[in-house]
Amino acid sequence: RRRQLCLQPFISVNYDPAYFGAGTKLTVLDPDIKVKPPTVKILEPSKKECKDKKGKKKKTLVCVASDFYPDHVSVSWTHNFQNITDDEFQVSTDAAATAAAKKDGKNYKITSRLMVPIKDWVKPNINFTCTVSFFNGTNNIKENKTFTTKGIDNPGMxxxxxxxxxxxxxxxxxxxxxxxxxxxxxxxxxxxxxxxxxxxxxx
The missing domain is CATH 1.20.5 (Single alpha-helices involved in coiled-coils or other helix-helix interfaces)
Structure with a gap:
């Protein structure tokens, strides 16, 4: 059987990757596994969560991209549709996609966490968007999910x-x-x- 070669100009982890130069990746795709874009969703924070490890009042949104193949993905966040660059919003993303055991084949998933200050969380109509960019071997496909705050007068309520x-x-x-x-x-x-x-x- 012939195997398809997939080149992508950023680093991620796959089943059998090879790297060339500064970040160019060669992946040999399994012909028995269909190329599949990710399913993206945002998980809301726990009702009990109110502070981070440093004692600052925050809420954590979790973006989950799952059930995709191959693992050529990158994740980013926006605040009211503007790129998040301020240290006030802490972003923690998995270093690479992790293998997810599936009965119908070998797929991947990746998670990214956005810590939102409580002063933004309690305001209504604040938009936080998770964008997952997936390279299918030919084009980059973007999947977006947006969470909009509802606004609560009391941060502890x-x-x-x-x-x-x-x-x-x-x-x-x-x-x-x-x-x-x-x-x-x-x-x-x-x-x-x-x-x-x-x-x-x-x-």
Missing amino acids: TRESYIKITQNAKISYTVLILKSCLYAALVCLLVWKLQGKRGKQTK
Whole structure:
């Protein structure tokens, strides 16, 4: 069987790679495995996460690219569709794609983590986009996934608890209004009775 040769000008790890010069990679593709672009998704942070190892308040978004072959990929992030270069946003990406055991063949996956400062996390409509560039042997294909913040007033409060508190506040406010109306009606009734008694006494 003939095997397809795949050249790509950046370093990654594959099953049987060879490197030439400064970063040019030669990969012998397995003819029994179909070239397949990655499936990309963004995982939201745990509800319990609030600080990093240094004690700074942050939330971590995890970008997962999986089920692709070969392993010619690179991962990048943008903040409101602008490249992230500020040290304020810490990015941690796997050094290379790792083999993922699949029953239907040998595929790969790679993950990248973006640590978002809490001051950006609590603001609504802030966009964080993970872009995975995949080289299929001919062209670079880009897969994008965007996460948009919902905005939370209290950094230590989850969205679910925030909604629950506001709903309870609305119910309490409604009950308070009903009680006030009932109290006003009782006062009016009492005043009306007192006025009636005074009228009878004057007669």
